[in-house]
Amino acid sequence: MPECPPVFRPTLPKGGTFPAKDGYMNDLMTRRTVVAGMGLLGLGLLAGCSPARGLEFKYGKNMSNEILGRSFKLKDTQGNVRTLSSYYGSMPMFFFGFTQCPAVCPTALARAAQIKKLMGRDAGFLQVVFITLDPERDTPEVLDAYVKAFDPSFTALTGTQEEIDAVAREFKVFHERIPAGDTYTISHSSTSYVYDSRGTLRLSLSHSLNAKECTEDLLTLMEIC
Amino acid sequence: MTVSMRLKRGLAMLALLGMAVPALAETTVSDAWVRASVPHQQATGAFMILTASNDSKLVGVDSPIAKTVQIHEMTMNGDVMGMKQVSAVELPAGKPVALDPNGYHVMLMGLVRQVKEGEQVPLTLTLEDAKGERQTLEVQAPVRPLTAGADHDHSHMMH
Numbered sequence: 001m002p003e004c005p006p007v008f009r010p011t012l013p014k015g016g017t018f019p020a021k022d023g024y025m026n027d028l029m030t031r032r033t034v035v036a037g038m039g040l041l042g043l044g045l046l047a048g049c050s051p052a053r054g055l056e057f058k059y060g061k062n063m064s065n066e067i068l069g070r071s072f073k074l075k076d077t078q079g080n081v082r083t084l085s086s087y088y089g090s091m092p093m094f095f096f097g098f099t100q101c102p103a104v105c106p107t108a109l110a111r112a113a114q115i116k117k118l119m120g121r122d123a124g125f126l127q128v129v130f131i132t133l134d135p136e137r138d139t140p141e142v143l144d145a146y147v148k149a150f151d152p153s154f155t156a157l158t159g160t161q162e163e164i165d166a167v168a169r170e171f172k173v174f175h176e177r178i179p180a181g182d183t184y185t186i187s188h189s190s191t192s193y194v195y196d197s198r199g200t201l202r203l204s205l206s207h208s209l210n211a212k213e214c215t216e217d218l219l220t221l222m223e224i225c
Numbered sequence: 226m227t228v229s230m231r232l233k234r235g236l237a238m239l240a241l242l243g244m245a246v247p248a249l250a251e252t253t254v255s256d257a258w259v260r261a262s263v264p265h266q267q268a269t270g271a272f273m274i275l276t277a278s279n280d281s282k283l284v285g286v287d288s289p290i291a292k293t294v295q296i297h298e299m300t301m302n303g304d305v306m307g308m309k310q311v312s313a314v315e316l317p318a319g320k321p322v323a324l325d326p327n328g329y330h331v332m333l334m335g336l337v338r339q340v341k342e343g344e345q346v347p348l349t350l351t352l353e354d355a356k357g358e359r360q361t362l363e364v365q366a367p368v369r370p371l372t373a374g375a376d377h378d379h380s381h382m383m384h
Binding site for chain 2: 099100101102103104106107109110113137139141142145146149150174178180181182183185186187188189190191206207208
């Protein structure tokens with residue numbers, strides 16, 4: 001529980017402390033006071049982020065009531081294990097693709113790079129994370145070079161095909177291998193998912209939105225959460 | 226033989242300059258480009274605009290840069306990007322048909338080396354007219370950065 005500001009401390013009885021048997025009461029009062037304190041001081045913190053208050057996105061979809069991608073565990077291109085908590089403190093934007101994808105994936109990455117430019121000073125807060133659906137062909141080296149060609153801050157995640165399939169299921173991301181001659185291509189969902197700094201899913205951005213529209217919604221999310 | 230070789234080379238030079246090229250089958254190709262790849266990436270896409278004077282179709286593409294070249298079609302169904310191989314692209318008479326990242330496009334698969342921005346990639350297009358007669362068309366496609374979008378600025382291209 002966070003430290004309560006002095007002004008909201010319950011008045012202590014004479015003698016300085018509550019008797020031990022009133023410990024529960026003391027705890028309860030403190031908790032109430034903290035909540036009251038939050039209500040007064042922390043409009044932009046907890047209360048502001050509650051879905052009930054309504055995050056108003058102009059273009060994207062408010063995903064505050066959806067639970068997606070909570071417990072994924074994949075590796076970055078350096079081989080470090082990454083989970084959602086790895087991104088606490090930043091605003092991660094995840095999307096799925098494969099480097100042999102001619103259109104949707106480079107377009108989404110180019111859009112993300114443009115979003116970063118449009119965000120200006122706040123750009124450092126956005127963490128772009130590309131999750132490969134094709135770990136067989138997208139080696140960590142290829143993935144790293146690919147995403148960093150768009151922006152040096154971009155990162156990519158990979159895993160075994162089973163791990164990738166599980167993560168895609170968790171994000172409700174459709175993907176399917178399509179045979180093409182003696183090789184294959186992949187059909188897949190193209191939506192980007194954005195989490196707030198505490199790892200709560202907040203926003204989904206359709207592939208059809210442009211960088212300016214995405215940026216507007218991302219700044220709204222940053223302002224409120 | 227020599228004459229046709231020279232003709233092909235001449236056409237390639239025109240393509241290199243980014244100009245619309247009248248082909249043997251009276252099919253013109255403009256705005257051809259290939260997306261750059263990163264080292265060890267196995268595939269990339271090639272894009273262009275084709276206009277045939279008579280009803281015909283693009284039935285195949287070859288390039289020394291890739292072991293396999295296929296024509297793919299991308300379609301969006303809601304949020305899902307669908308990708309599949311197609312055997313041909315119809316080229317109705319007089320109608321420019323775009324092979325771009327948002328629809329039909331050429332996939333260069335099994336790249337023999339990295340494709341770098343600024344170089345030229347030779348492509349051999351095989352076209353078939355309504356009578357079933359086939360002709361080939363040589364194109365030199367400049368390589369644009371990996372980050373090039375579908376809505377690339379064409380202002381410097383000649384049309």
